[in-house]
Amino acid sequence: MINQQIKDTVTRDREELIALRRTFHSEPELPWEEVKTTQFICDYLDKLGISYRKTEPTGVIAEIEGQPGGKTVALRGDMDALPVEQLNTHVPYASKVAGKMHACGHDAHTSMLLMAAKALSEVKDGLQGNIRLIFQPAEEIAEGAKAMVEQGAMESVDHVFGIHIWSQMQTHQVSCPPGPSFAAADIFKVHFVGKGGHGAIPEDCIDAAVVASSFVMNVQTVISRTIDPQNAAVLTIGRMDVGTRFNVIAENALIEGTVRTFNQETRDHIEKSIADYAQNVAAMYGATAEVEYIRGTQPVINNEASAMLVQQVATEAFGPDVLYNEKPTMGAEDFSFYLDKAPGSFALVGSGNTEKDTEWSHHHGSFDIDEDALATGAELYAQFAWAYLNQ
Structure with a gap:
């Protein structure tokens, strides 16, 4: 040998x-x-x-x-x-x-x-x-x-x-x-669009910072509550870009993250769930969401x-x-x-x-x-x- x-x-x-x-x-x-x-x-x-x-x-x-x-x-x-x-x-x-x-x-x-x-x-x-x-x-x-x-x-x-x-x-x-x-390593991007305005008049606005924050705090339940614990998976938010100025309510929020999986079925489920979470969170606040999911390595x-x-x-x-x-x-x-x-x-x-x-x-x-x-x-x-x- x-x-x-x-x-x-x-x-x-x-x-x-x-x-x-x-x-x-x-x-x-x-x-x-x-x-x-x-x-x-x-x-x-x-x-x-x-x-x-x-x-x-x-x-x-x-x-x-x-x-x-x-x-x-x-x-x-x-x-x-x-x-x-x-x-x-x-x-x-x-x-x-x-x-x-x-x-x-x-x-x-x-x-x-x-x-x-x-x-x-x-x-x-x-x-x-x-x-x-x-x-x-x-x-x-x-x-x-x-x-x-x-x-x-x-x-x-x-x-x-x-x-x-x-x-x-x-x-x-x-x-x-x-x-x-x-x-497997994937990348996802979520763009939330609300309605900007003066920081002193929130009732006239839809705060994209609040929308994005709600998404970040809740999307981890895709892993903790919808995936079999024996199927390893990781979802990480690596970037959050929100707003333009301290006294302006944000109209746009961009979130970027990565998903890591070993199982194709798990991978498919997470991709769909991220899109569902984004759309539902946006709708709850009256905002809109655009999701891009990029499949990387196998x-x-x-x-x-x-x-x-x-x-x-x-x-x-x-x-x-x-x-x-x-x-x-x-x-x-x-x-x-x-x-x-x-x-x-x-x-x-x-x-x-x-x-x-x-x-x-x-x-x-x-x-x-x-x-x-x-x-x-x-x-x-x-x-x-x-x-x-x-x-």
């Missing part, structure tokens, strides 16, 4: 792997701006002799061809950064770009996938099939995976595998249980056979103590769009280490990773692909 040469390559080139990650970390690029990152990946693949093509406007799809007649397994790594100011500027690889930072670990994903490509290219004559390498842009805005699929990333792919570095797990731990992993559901193969590979590569069962998160991942096209799984690789101060939450300005985790992720990418094609 495990290829020793792959393990030896990752071990041998550990310092190179760390250097790759530090290069990406110090030069972060936001979604759809990953021009330098894309070119760096292409230059590295050129050195390895791996064929590839650029996608538009950024991103790379590469191919390692093994023996003909086999299946194709895709490995995905995302590469975009966040508009976050780095706080831990004392590290030698700190972001060189003000207001931009790899605060989620995508720098690690890209470097791990490049090292996996290197290891797999050295054993390609023994591969019973092909490996598709997907270097994806724009994950943070949930647009990149869909764009890569539209540009052929999943054509003729039989299976797909991805990894996310996870600071909430201890370094080297691997989690990939069958079933739900990341939630839930990431790990295929059972794929997840069990990940666990087997991880155990054989790193020992039985490496396995950890991380509970599903209400966070979102556009890896789900690949799973719409082929079965697969999405693993978490722990990078949290108290002594190295790498247990900060993802998207925080102090986020960092224990670089010892890079070798675990790179080898897991490569060993999984080897095992899937040669099982």
Whole structure:
């Protein structure tokens, strides 16, 4: 199941792997701006002799061809950064770009996938099939995976595998249980329109601030009183924009929020209920409501056979103590769009280490990773692909 040469390559080139990650970390690029990152990946693949093509406007799809007649397994790594100011500027690889930072670990994903490509290219004559390498842009805005699929990333792919570095797990731990992993993530917007006027004459007005406040205070009962408690769901109001001046009764109110679910029926119910609540609250006060519900990513559901193969590979590569069962998160991942096209799984690789101060939450300005985790992720990418094609 495990290829020793792959393990030896990752071990041998550990310092190179760390250097790759530090290069990406110090030069972060936001979604759809990953021009330098894309070119760096292409230059590295050129050195390895791996064929590839650029996608538009950024991103790379590469191919390692093994023996003909086999299946194709895709490995995905995302590469975009966040508009976050780095706080831990004392590290030698700190972001060189003000207001931009790899605060989620995508720098690690890209470097791990490049090292996996290197290891797999050295054993390609023994591969019973092909490996598709997907270097994806724009994950943070949930647009990149869909764009890569539209540009052929999943054509003729039989299976797909991805990894996310996870600071909430201890370094080297691997989690990939069958079933739900990341939630579907939707956005909703509600625009209430009342009747504005002077703050001293409320009887002549319809106060959009009151309407919006009533909606915010009551819409949570969609979750607490209409959803089976065993079907996890989250509804969060993240923005409320009401009124123009202290002594003017608001005519308009805009509310924006997000819904996270694992179950399609639950998702449908919440979408309908938000619209019903908005319309009924508005009618109660004599206002009107316009609701926009935007479906984002699908839930990431790990295929059972794929997840069990990940666990087997991880155990054989790193020992039985490496396995950890991380509970599903209400966070979102556009890896789900690949799973719409082929079965697969999405693993978490722990990078949290108290002594190295790498247990900060993802998207925080102090986020960092224990670089010892890079070798675990790179080898897991490569060993999984080897095992899937040669099982």
